[in-house]
Amino acid sequence: xxxxxxxxxxxxxxxxxxVSIASAxxxxxxxxxxxxxxxxxxxxxxxxxxxxxxxxxxxxxxTKVIECKEDASMYLNGLYEAADACDIIxxxxxxxxxxxxxxxxxxxxxxKKFLFIDNGLEGVGDNLMSITYAQNEGSFLVGYIxxxxxxxxxxxxxxxxxxxxxxxxxxxxxxxxxxxxxxxxVVAPSYANDFEDPAKGKECALALYSQGCDIVYQVAGKxxxxxxxxxKETGNFAIxxxxxxxxxxxxxxxxxxxxxxxxxxxxxxxxPDKYFQGGQIWNANMATxxxxxxxxxxxxxxxxxxxxxxxxxEIKNKIISGEIVVPSVF
Numbered sequence: 001x002x003x004x005x006x007x008x009x010x011x012x013x014x015x016x017x018x019v020s021i022a023s024a025x026x027x028x029x030x031x032x033x034x035x036x037x038x039x040x041x042x043x044x045x046x047x048x049x050x051x052x053x054x055x056x057x058x059x060x061x062x063t064k065v066i067e068c069k070e071d072a073s074m075y076l077n078g079l080y081e082a083a084d085a086c087d088i089i090x091x092x093x094x095x096x097x098x099x100x101x102x103x104x105x106x107x108x109x110x111x112k113k114f115l116f117i118d119n120g121l122e123g124v125g126d127n128l129m130s131i132t133y134a135q136n137e138g139s140f141l142v143g144y145i146x147x148x149x150x151x152x153x154x155x156x157x158x159x160x161x162x163x164x165x166x167x168x169x170x171x172x173x174x175x176x177x178x179x180x181x182x183x184x185x186v187v188a189p190s191y192a193n194d195f196e197d198p199a200k201g202k203e204c205a206l207a208l209y210s211q212g213c214d215i216v217y218q219v220a221g222k223x224x225x226x227x228x229x230x231x232k233e234t235g236n237f238a239i240x241x242x243x244x245x246x247x248x249x250x251x252x253x254x255x256x257x258x259x260x261x262x263x264x265x266x267x268x269x270x271x272p273d274k275y276f277q278g279g280q281i282w283n284a285n286m287a288t289x290x291x292x293x294x295x296x297x298x299x300x301x302x303x304x305x306x307x308x309x310x311x312x313x314e315i316k317n318k319i320i321s322g323e324i325v326v327p328s329v330f
Contacts, residue, residue, distance in 0.1 A: 028055060029087035029113070030062035031269045034078040036093030037195050038067045041222035043242040044261060048092045048117065051262025055269055062086070068095075070196055075099050083109045088272070090115040090265050094165050097121070100128060113276055115268060117261060118165060120281035129277050131264050134285035135165075136172030136328045137319050138257040139217070141293040141312050142239050143176025145255055146215040147184040148308055149237070156187035156208045158227050160195040160220035168329045169219045169241070169257075175327050179315075187213050192223045201226030209234045215254070217241070228252060237303065246296030253296075254303040260290040287320045 031052055035045040055061035064085050068074040076099045082089040083105065089112060091100060099105065100116055106125035113127055120130040146155045157173060159166040174186045190204035201223035205216050209230060216231065217239040218224030224241060231238040231252040240246060240256030264284055268275040275282075284290035293312060295304055304312075318324040 028059045028061045028269055029272065030064070030085070031055065031088040031090065031265070032064035032066060032082035032086040033090045033092050033265070034066045034068065034075075034082050034096070036068050036075065036095035037070050037221060039065065041195075041225075042245060042248060043221055043224065043240070044118075044259070045092060045221070047243050047259070047261040048090065048265060049262070051265035052269075054262065054266055059270065061269065070095075070194075076105070079105055083112050083114075086112075088113045088115065088269055090117055092117040092261070094119040094163070100124065113272065113278075115265065117265070118259075122281050123279050126278040128279065129268070130281040131268075132281055132283050132330075133259040133261070133264075134283065134291050134326075134328075135169045135257070135259060136175075137286040137326045138259065138291040138293060139169045139172030139219075140176035140179070140319065140324075140326045141316060142217060142255055142257045143173035143178075143186075144180040144312060144315060145176075145293070145304055145308065146173075146217065146239060147177035147180035148311075149254065149303060150181075150184065150215050152212050152214045153181075153183065154185045154187055154211065154213045155215045155217075156211075156213045157189040157217040158201055158204045158208070158220050158224060159189050159191045160223055161193055162191045164329050166191075166219055169217075171329055172326050173217055176315075179324075187211055192220050194223050195221035197223050198226035198229065202230045205230035205238070206234065209236050215239065217257075244294045244296060246294070246300055250296055250300035255293055255295050258292050258294050259284075260292075264290055286316060292316075 033048045052063040056063050066078040068078050103124050116130040120132045177184045192200040192204050194200050205227040208216050215237045218227040219241050227238050228249050237254050240253050242259050245256045246253045
């Protein structure tokens, strides 16, 4: 009888313990990401998805993904669908500017928290926080690397669109290249006017490689994968963006400039009391750890020497300390 009672007590305690764990795993707000394009870019949008996937793994967070496929008619509907379903809505991409700037949807869902990822709106609503990223600072580092490694003395970039956000990458890239080598020629970038078409990215990159550029920085989302294909075909090199893209082709991608979009979403959702700043713009710069340069894993081909990596770390520290001020279009 005592053994039976002890067994029942142990089972009861196990059930209570299991319920406690389940409750702890679901204490975070539910979150939806609404991406302007589509997943599968192995870059910007996928980084956002990695953030909510990690929330789900760590806390059991309820998550939702809505892809707008670069269709402007879907942007506002996507935000409404997300607001109906979740507590926190992350609009991922500058394309949502008009849909958030008028404050309409914010007023309709005052109890929900909105994040505007990769662009800044200040004072529009107390339930909207914008997160901008100092892509110019990270681009300074990869520009420095490109200038140091270029054999032809010519480098360039492919942008998804001629916009302030994209040009902020390119301004930093050129500044870093000139810091490394004032004689380097930074050929005018080629704009694909598309973030979803690798064929256009390849066409743009092939034109730049034919002009003598031997390193091209891709700042074009999924379109940028065409840059990697062009680099492989022509025996040249490329630089990845937003995520660590070296694994896509370690032989041609020398490094990547990362914007840790997923981590920023993860941090806000996992601890909104600490991180959510309603009505404000949070600038995720190099000092915050959300901006960096990465080189894949050690087992991959490393075009960047340890000596050059150390130089980059020194420059990074100078940017963080304010000794080097990187230009920006903003």
